[in-house]
Amino acid sequence: DIIDDFSNRDFEQIVLCRDPEAGLESVIAVHDTTLGPSLGGVRMRAYSSQADAVADAMNLAQAMTYKAALAGLPLGGGKSVINVDPRVANRDEILVAHAKYIAALGGRYIPGVDMGTSVRDLELIGRHVDVVSSQRGDPSYFTARGVVRSIEVALEACDRSVDGARVAIQGLGNVGLHAARMLAGAGAQVFGADIDPQRVRGAVDEISITAVDLDEILLSDVDVVAPCAGGGVIDERVIAGMRASILVGAANNMLAHSALARDLCDRGIVHVPDFVANAGGLLAVEAEIHDREQGLEGRVDAIADTARDILSRAASTDTDSVSVALAMAIEIVEGK
Ligand code: NAD
Numbered sequence: 001d002i003i004d005d006f007s008n009r010d011f012e013q014i015v016l017c018r019d020p021e022a023g024l025e026s027v028i029a030v031h032d033t034t035l036g037p038s039l040g041g042v043r044m045r046a047y048s049s050q051a052d053a054v055a056d057a058m059n060l061a062q063a064m065t066y067k068a069a070l071a072g073l074p075l076g077g078g079k080s081v082i083n084v085d086p087r088v089a090n091r092d093e094i095l096v097a098h099a100k101y102i103a104a105l106g107g108r109y110i111p112g113v114d115m116g117t118s119v120r121d122l123e124l125i126g127r128h129v130d131v132v133s134s135q136r137g138d139p140s141y142f143t144a145r146g147v148v149r150s151i152e153v154a155l156e157a158c159d160r161s162v163d164g165a166r167v168a169i170q171g172l173g174n175v176g177l178h179a180a181r182m183l184a185g186a187g188a189q190v191f192g193a194d195i196d197p198q199r200v201r202g203a204v205d206e207i208s209i210t211a212v213d214l215d216e217i218l219l220s221d222v223d224v225v226a227p228c229a230g231g232g233v234i235d236e237r238v239i240a241g242m243r244a245s246i247l248v249g250a251a252n253n254m255l256a257h258s259a260l261a262r263d264l265c266d267r268g269i270v271h272v273p274d275f276v277a278n279a280g281g282l283l284a285v286e287a288e289i290h291d292r293e294q295g296l297e298g299r300v301d302a303i304a305d306t307a308r309d310i311l312s313r314a315a316s317t318d319t320d321s322v323s324v325a326l327a328m329a330i331e332i333v334e335g336k
Contacts, residue, residue: 011058012038013108016050016099022097024082027054027063030109031077032314034333037107038063038078039133039285042098042112046085050280053083059253063275064282066329070306071279071297073286077107091312095121099128107131112285132288139284142300144178146280147250149304150272151183151224154246157270157311158223163187166222168212168244171229172199175250175278179228180274181207193217200224227251238261247271250278261322265314272307273325279303 012028028049030038038297040061057079058062064078082098085271095117102125112133113122119134152162167183168191169176181189181205182245190209193216194200199268203209218225218233219241227233227249235256242336247269264271280300287296310328314321 007060011061012310013144014058015105016054017101018100019097019100023084023088024094024096025053025084026080026082026101027057028080028101028105028109029054029078030105031058031059031061032333033076033108034336035065035069035076036074037110037131038064038076038254039068039110039112039282040077040079040291041112041122041134042095042117043079043114044084044086044116044121045081047081047083048323053081057081063253065333066326067275067279067282068286069329070276070301070325072284073084073282075110075282075286076292079114080109081183082116088294091121093301095124097126099125103129108322109291115271133285133289134263134290138174138233139281140174141178142284142296143250143278143281144175144182145297145300146184146283146303147175147226147228147248147277149180149181149301150248150277151246151309153304153307153311154224154248154272156308157315158245160223165189165224166191166220167199167224167226168192168217168220168222169209169226169228170210170217170233170249171227171251172196173228175281176226176228177203179226179250180209184209191217191220191222206274218285223250226256231258232256234260234264236260236263239267242267242269245269249274252278255297255322258322261320263319264309265320270311270320272310273322276303276307276310276325 015028017026035168047321060079068075147189156258166189172194189213192209224246225244231253289291
């Protein structure tokens with residue numbers, strides 16, 4: 001998580017929603033709307049407690065504020081989580097009950113797809129809410145494109161290029177597979193792992209990646225490690241054992257806790273923060289809701305300029321890249 005301490009955090013609004021008849025227990029976290037309405041996915045997941053659900057919503061909403069600010073978007077940060085197993089029988093009823101709470105916020109929170117929800121779920125929510133995102137398909141190509149641009153910048157900082165670089169991707173899902181294709185196309189040697197063996201077979205057949213064991217992928221003997229599966233995967237043990245000199249991926253909140261950014265820096269591992277590298281999906285969603293798809297690829301490619309700026313400031317001040325990026329994002333929000 002980006003920030004571990006929940007006290008003393010400035011949130012505009014946290015809504016705890018409950019509809020016992022529908023079986024709804026959910027949270028909507030609106031972190032900051034200085035730059036625009038808060039946007040963030042609707043996550044559906046069974047948490048062990050309501051406190052865990054609140055904590056997750058808050059961490060994710062706060063990261064969305066910084067992601068939008070650094071991507072230059074007129075959006076704030078929000079997120080909502082529905083505390084239920086996504087396989088629940090009366091899913092639609094629960095989504096509608098949640099949508100009514102979103103509607104009551106009068107546009108301060110714009111929902112999108114997230115873990116456990118689909119484009120179809122957002123269509124359903126959209127029948128009760130004025131503005132919803134994620135109606136024009138999957139933004140993961142743009143997320144992968146921004147991740148690849150960030151990998152290029154990190155390689156450039158090490159006087160290398162993608163051609164001939166070895167890249168290990170954890171998770172060959174929507175984003176990971178797109179990234180693998182682009183990297184292989186640019187001459188990288190791609191290694192990959194996924195808990196789903198079919199995904200691995202598909203990537204081996206289509207782009208001749210080298211399959212790696214699940215436990216080995218983050219510790220592979222490569223130049224770049226790219227986590228594109230779950231969050232919290234980079235911990236002390238992984239950092240101590242990493243052989244790659246670059247860490248850049250799509251997984252939100254990939255560092256198990258914020259102090260690890262300093263450990264990466266001390267080990268000389270070049271790291272573009274996830275909320276910078278993976279902003280391509282948010283740029284695509286913003287283009288959708290504001291009807292400005294033209295120039296989207298160029299705006300995603302501009303993630304490279306932000307990543308380069310962050311890495312150069314981090315190097316010249318011996319500060320970790322996450323702290324540099326957070327300070328820049330806060331300056332953008334506060335300077336508004
Ligand atoms: P996805 O569900 O399509 O893919 C994730 C893949 O990771 C799946 O194939 C899954 O089997 C695999 N996986 C899960 N646990 C694993 C493990 N321990 N080891 C190896 N593989 C594992 O998700 P996605 O849309 O590709 O997103 C990937 C990550 O990027 C997520 O953390 C997501 O929050 C983040 N992200 C995605 C987008 C987007 O546009 N899709 C945008 C921003 C951030």
